[in-house]
Each structure stands twice: as C-alpha cells, then as structure tokens.
Amino acid sequence: MKIFLDTANLESIKKFNDMGLLDGITTNPSLMSKEGGNPKNAMEEITKIIKGDVSLEVVSTEYSGMMEEGKRLREYGDNVVVKVPMTPDGLKACKSLSSEGIPVNVTLIFSANQALLAAKSGAKYVSPFIGRLDDIGQDGMNLIKDIKEIFKNYPDFKTQILVASIRHPLHVIDAAKIGADVVTLPPVVLDKMMQHPLTKIGLENFLIDWEKLKDKNPDIQI
Numbered sequence: 001m002k003i004f005l006d007t008a009n010l011e012s013i014k015k016f017n018d019m020g021l022l023d024g025i026t027t028n029p030s031l032m033s034k035e036g037g038n039p040k041n042a043m044e045e046i047t048k049i050i051k052g053d054v055s056l057e058v059v060s061t062e063y064s065g066m067m068e069e070g071k072r073l074r075e076y077g078d079n080v081v082v083k084v085p086m087t088p089d090g091l092k093a094c095k096s097l098s099s100e101g102i103p104v105n106v107t108l109i110f111s112a113n114q115a116l117l118a119a120k121s122g123a124k125y126v127s128p129f130i131g132r133l134d135d136i137g138q139d140g141m142n143l144i145k146d147i148k149e150i151f152k153n154y155p156d157f158k159t160q161i162l163v164a165s166i167r168h169p170l171h172v173i174d175a176a177k178i179g180a181d182v183v184t185l186p187p188v189v190l191d192k193m194m195q196h197p198l199t200k201i202g203l204e205n206f207l208i209d210w211e212k213l214k215d216k217n218p219d220i221q222i
C-alpha cells in the first residue's frame with residue numbers, strides 16, 4: 001500500500017520524506033489556504049521535493065476552466081496529478097485530460113457509483129472521503145470495501161483507490177486489510193502510527209540499565 005501525505009505543509013513533507021515514508025502528496029484548496037501565502041511557491045516546492053505523484057486541485061467548476069487550470073497545474077512537474085471534483089464537468093475534464101496523457105484524481109467521492117463512473121472516465125485515482133462519511137453516521141470503510149469489490153470484478157479498470165479523509169490510525173489498518181492502493185494521511189495520523197507506549201517505556205528502561213552498567217564501568221562505550 002502506498003502512503004501519501006495529505007498536506008501542503010513543507011516542513012511536514014520534508015520530515016516524513018526524509019524517513020522514506022512518502023510515495024506521494026495530496027493537496028486541496030482548503031489545505032493550501034491553511035498554509036497561507038502564495039500557493040504557487042508551495043506547489044513548486046512540493047513537486048520538487050517529492051518524486052511520486054502530487055495531486056493539485058483545480059478550482060474551476062466548469063469544463064473549459066478545469067482544462068485550462070489542469071494544464072497549468074501540470075506545468076509544475078511531470079509528477080502532477082490533476083485533481084477534479086466528482087461532477088459532470090469534472091468527469092468530462094477527467095476524460096479529456098486522461099486522453100491527453102495527464103493523470104487525474106477524481107475527488108469528493110462518497111458512493112460506489114461515483115467511483116465506478118470516475119474509473120470509466122479514465123481516472124488514475126478515485127478519492128473516497130471516509131472520515132466525512134463517518135462524521136454523518138455512515139460507515140466510510142464500507143465504501144472502500146464496495147469499491148474494491150467492484151474494481152476487482154473488472155480487471156480492465158486500472159484506477160487506484162486512494163483512501164482520503166482519514167482521521168486515525170485504525171482507518172489505515174482497515175484500508176490496508178481491504179487492499180486499498182493508497183492512503184493519504186494528515187501528518188498527525190502518520191505521527192500517531194509511529195508511536196506505541198511500550199516502545200517508549202522499553203527505550204527508557206534500556207537507557208536506565210545502560211547507565212547502571214556505566215556506573216560500574218565508566219570507560220565503556222558502544
């Protein structure tokens with residue numbers, strides 16, 4: 001399973017990239033807005049730091065605007081995936097951009113039918129938002145299971161399931177058990193995945209015991 005970071009924050013991107021954890025990045029207009037400043041700089045930097053796919057989202061809502069923005073976004077790098085919303089115009093743009101060899105991520109997917117249509121339009125990724133479904137009392141992970149089952153039935157679909165709107169580490173485990181292709185994680189979730197209280201306690205005890213040994217043998221070193 002690939003891990004993308006769901007952020008436009010350069011510090012977080014560098015931090016996790018240096019650990020070798022990142023296969024790509026997803027952004028959206030809200031994440032850009034959260035960072036403030038000129039998104040152009042962020043897009044330039046992110047596409048330079050990350051070798052894998054970087055999803056950059058259009059803000060036009062009609063076809064021709066999406067096409068223009070999609071092509072401009074693609075100028076940031078060959079690793080740019082154009083993110084379009086799951087609308088009729090978004091699907092039309094997905095079809096056109098994909099036919100021109102520009103990969104597309106169809107975002108704001110909340111049903112298996114939407115995922116099916118995005119795959120038919122040639123999307124490289126579909127982004128089902130599981131946390132937002134959980135928020136309104138629907139089981140987001142069931143949607144991932146449904147999409148996985150459908151895509152498995154049609155091996156001709158090359159579209160990858162990119163699980164988005166992830167809220168906590170259990171979402172990641174469940175998505176991996178289902179066999180989702182990608183999870184995109186807020187930095188806070190990736191931080192939590194690394195931690196375990198027994199790791200912390202274990203390390204503290206190792207160091208205490210080492211100090212005891214050093215008290216008796218002051219010259220030792222590793």
Ligand code: E4P
Binds near residue numbers: 131164
């Ligand atoms: C990623 O592609 C999505 O834009 C993002 O995961 C949405 O997450 P949110 O529901 O926490 O805003």
